[in-house]
Amino acid sequence: MWRKHFAAIFLDMDGALLDSDDHAEQVWEQWAHQRQIDHALLRPRIYSQRVQETLRQLAPRYSDDAECQRLEQALLAAVRQRRSRLRQDAAAWLAMLGETPWGVVTQAGQPRAAEQIAHSGMCPPPLVIGAEQVSCGRPDPEPYLLAASHYGLDPRDCLVIESDEAGIRAAQAAGMTVIALSYRRPRHSLQRADVVIGGWRSIILHPQPEGIVVEVIA
DSSP states (O other): OEEEEESEEEEETBTTTEEOHHHHHHHHHHHHHHTTOOHHHHTTTTTTSOHHHHHHHHOGGGOSHHHHHHHHHHHHHHHHHSOOEEOTTHHHHHHTTTTOOEEEEOSSOHHHHHHHHHHHTOOOOSOEEOGGGOSSOTTSSHHHHHHHHHTTOOGGGEEEEESSHHHHHHHHHTTOEEEEEOSSSOGGGGTTSSEEESSGGGEEEEEOSSSEEEEEOO
């Protein structure tokens, strides 16, 4: 059994909290087809990195601000057409947080994140760090460092729950502990995390007067 005390918890949105991969998949596939780009090259990154990073690294000729904005708007339109779904057991898990400081850290833009959160029916997070609020996205630690600084906390006292290698690397570079959920990636690709589990039911929360104790069960 794994058990540890934390001051705050930060959550990945797409892939961890929400089952929303279909939205992004269709938009990116169409975008790549129109520009004669191999979608298979983009696919490993589109769920874990900002639009800007994905295009700069894999399709630099299309990485100007206007193109990034067009693609983000297409992703937002897709979200509005189809509801994002909370992962099984995620709603009950969020209810266990109580007064614990927590937030969502996502590669999505703020409008897209707001739509997905609202449509999923989940309780509104007290903090959402989106693509526009950072100069560098995952695997850079900036998004998670910004989340910790919002609460005035030492990153070493914070837990991150992620679903992708880029997010794991970002959180660990920030000095945070990471639990990985293997919804969309095989376990062996998530081994950088401190703990790898199959779903939310394996994480038990025990709120304290200060912070929260997190327990992982098999």
